[in-house]
Amino acid sequence: MSSQELTEAAALLNNILASAETIRTLSNATATGQQSHDASGSDTVDSRLTTLFPSRGRSGLPQPSAGPVRTSVPRYQAQQSFGTWTSGKRRRRACAQHHDHFNKDVILLPNPSWGIVCRQGTKVWLHKRGHILSAFEFQKVWDHETVIQRIRDGFGERIPEDVSLQFLMACGNKLVCPKLQKGQELNGILIHKVYKTKALYVKPSRMLLDDSEDDTHLSSNSTHSTSKMNTRASICINSDDGESPGTSSNNEERGNWNPGTSLPDGGALAGSDGIPGTSGPGTSSTKGISGPDEVCLARHNGTHSVDEDSYSSYLTLVATISEDSSEDEGLQQAIVASMESHNVENVPVKKILLELASKINVNQRCRFNINRSAVWEGAIRGFKRLSYEPNLMMSIKFSDDMGKNEEGVDLGGPRREFLRLLMESIATSPMFEGKENSKNFALDSTALREDWYYIAGRAMAISLVHGGPPPNFLSPVVFSLLVDISANPVLEDIADADLLEKVKKVSESTTIEDLEMSKAPLLDYLANAGCLRPLRSIRDRDLLVQDIVMFQVIHRVQGPFQRFREGLKTLGVLDKIQKNPDSFRPLFCHEPSTLTADQVDDLFTIRLSPEGSNKRVAEEVVITFWRDYLQDTEEEEGPSKLQKILAFATGASVVPPIGFSPSPSLEFIHKGDDDFSSTPLFPMANTCVNCIRLPLHVSYHVFKEKFDFALGNTYGFGRA
Incomplete structure (x- = not known):
């Protein structure tokens, strides 16, 4: 430039x-x-976002205007904080709770050929026969053998000893065996993982229920239910009026089925508007039958359209979901039925026993000759006598140690005292061991050989029905076994002090080395109990202790227990116990005595002389002495002394479950009564009629002193 x-x-x-x-x-x-x-x-930018996120254009958000654009922050700027707008606090995930036990329904199949899932009708049938355990409690620490044994214990006599068991699970409508890795067994933790909410099916090695009619009916119903899925998959429903393309009037293809015909499972097929996706382009069908919903059978020409395959898959999925829902519903009904059977209204035990006692023949008697120093021996002789029958009235005749017969004719009192002494003798016999008021069975060779366990069970049944006291010294474990409930003994139930000390050392081990050392003294015992196995970790400790306790308290004494059960069946008592466990539990398991002075006073009906007479005045004075004596006894010595007073008057230390007959009464001894030349000093009792007679003292101190002397020195019946 x-x-x-x-x-x-x-x-x-x-x-x-x-x-x-x-x-x-x-x-x-x-x-x-x-x-x-x-x-x-x-x-x-806006057009690009709309292309990527089509729903953004329909979200109702304000669109950019043609006016001047803000130069501050673009409206599409991404959100900086991803927290909720409504709350500034971040939600914490709830912590999962871990339990060492879980509950699951267990279904015992009737025969080994059963291979289908049980539905409502089948489960009701099995439940009535005791083949369903609802909400059975499993422990995650159980091994495979323990699981099998606990299930055997749960079903009791319904699974014989020679029958082996196999676990199955529901897969659709069939029962299959879970496939595990090599070396794995269905222990407690695997059952919890594999079965989840499904029921555990148990298949026996041989037939357990021989009811061909019911089995055939139930099996056919289940078979129809199995084929329901295939039947539905081959049926199409057209909601259009008129004919579909490619229809045919071939009756052989269509069959003789019509919309009014019930399906094999007992239900009618739904209309087209009841099942989505029943019509559409490309659907191949035959001519339907006239009606609001036209039904046709699909052609089986070897070619299937995409819609047919999709619809068939849909029906299969719906059927599977329906079957699962049906299974859950069936389980729920079984659980409800089980709960109803266990939650029935408790029948008063007195009413049950009176019903059993009504079958006793009071016109015939079986005699028992009893010496108080050898009650058990006398009872054995009486029960084994050929003329003895449980439904005959018992006549008890006591003798003192010198062999002299007592002045007692059995009208009820001697029988009650004999049964009371018999229950006390059984409780202290070598047939039972453990705590005083919570005894388990002991293994005694003499008792097994002489069949004493059977006699003990029979004696308890007779005591309940014939007006004697209840045998309330058994442990909760024994009672649970009697009513076929899973029993869970604890370490303290082991009565052998030496064994208990050794097992405690095992339970207190903290390392695998300590566990091996504490196990060494028990090797012979573990071998006999079937509990000898290698311990790989400290977690095996609790399971080993539990196996030892189960063997010592339950499995070791199965023979005595079964004989005891047989004896308890006398007069139908065991059957009533199993049907009414809550009513009978207080009679077999000890509960603290609640006998009070007021209760004893209310038991006795006071028989006074006519009002206004001189005798009536003296009697009213002694009544106050009687009530003061009961009150002082309760405060000073408690229920035990009150039980002695009751036994002095009636022969029974507690009120029998069946009640007193006749009702206890209170009378007075006047000068001149019963050939008394002077006023008697001591009270008298007649246990045959449940009557106590009081002397007419004018001093409470003298009354109390003489009554105490009578309780401490009375032997047998008659006068103190």
């Missing part, structure tokens, strides 16, 4: 800068161009 051109350009620039109007025009033009560029950029 020449110097002249530079001079002209400089002059032009000076003119422009000198003109204010020119500068304003240039500034406006620059601003307009920048706004146009920003708007086009914003529209480009």
Whole structure:
């Protein structure tokens, strides 16, 4: 560029800068161009977001306007915080609770050929026969053998010893054996993982229920239910009036089925508007039968459209879901039925025993000759006598140690005392061991050989029905076994002190080395108990202790227990116990005595002389002495002394479950009564009629002293 051109350009620039109007025009033009560029950029971003997220355009959010664009923050700026708008606090995930036990329904199949899932009718049938354990409690620490044994214990006599068991699970409508890795067994933790909410099916090695009619009926119902899925998959429903393309009137293809015909499972097929996706383009069908919903059978020509395959898959899925729901519903009904059977209204035990006692023949008697120093021996002789029958009235004749017969004719009192002494003798016999009021069975060779366990069970049944006291010294473990409930003995139930000490050392081990050392003294015992196995970790400790306790308290004495059960069946007592466990539990398991002075006073009916007579005045004075004596006895010595007073008057230390007959009464001894030349000093009792007679003392101190002497020195019946 020449110097002249530079001079002209400089002059032009000076003119422009000198003109204010020119500068304003240039500034406006620059601003307009920048706004146009920003708007086009914003529209480009918005259109791109709309393309990527179509739902964004329908979200109802305000759209960009054609007006001036804000230069602050774009409206599509991403959210900085991803927390909830309604709460500034972050929610914490609930901590999962882990339990060492779980509950599951266990279903015992009737025969080994059963291979289908049990539905409602089948489960009701099995439940009535005791083949369903509802909400059976499993421990995760159980091994495979323990699981099998606990299930055997749960079903009791329904699973014979020679029958082996196999675990199955529901898969659709069939029962299959769970496939585990090599070396794995279905222990407690695996059952919890594999079965989840499904029921545990137990298949026996041989037939347990021989009811061909019911089995055939139930099996056919289940078979129809199995074929229901295939039947539905081959049926299509057309909701259009008229014919579909490619229809055919071939009766052989259509069959003789009509919309009014019930399906094999007893239900009618739903209409087209009851099942979605029943019609559509490309659906192949035959001509339907006239009606609001036209039904046709699918052609089986070897070609299937995509819609047919999809619909068939849909029906299969719906059927599977329906079967699972049906299974859950059936289990729920079984659980409800089980709960109803266990939650029936408790029948008063007195009513039950009176019903059993009504079958006793009071016109015939069986005689027992008893010496108080050898009650058990006398009872054995009486029960084994050929003429003995449990439903005949018992006649008890006591003799003192010198062999002299007592002056007692059994009208009820001697029988009650004999049964009371018999229950006390059984409780202290070598047939039972453990705590005083919570005894388990002991293994005694003499008792097994002489069949004493059977006699003990029979004696308890007779005592309950014939008006004697209850045998309330058994442990809860024994009672649970009697009523076919799973028993859970604890370490303290082991009565052998030496064994208990050794097992405690095992339970207190903290390392695998300590566990092996504490196990060493028990090797012979563990071998005999079937509990000898390698211990791989400290976690095996609790299971080993539990196996030892189960063997010592339950499995070791199965022979005595079964004979005891047989004896308890006398007069139908065991059957009533199993049907009414809650009513009978207080009679077999010890509960603290609640006998009070007021209760003893209320038991006795006071027989007073005519009002206004001199005798009545003296009797009313002694009544206060009697009630004061009961109250002082309760405060000073408690229920034990009150039980002695009750036994003095009735022969029974507790109120029999069947009640007293006749009701206890209170009378008074006046001068001249019973050939008394002077006023008697001591009270008298006639346990045959449950009557106590009080002397007429004028001093409470003398009354109390003479009554205490009578309780401590009375032997047998008659006078103190």
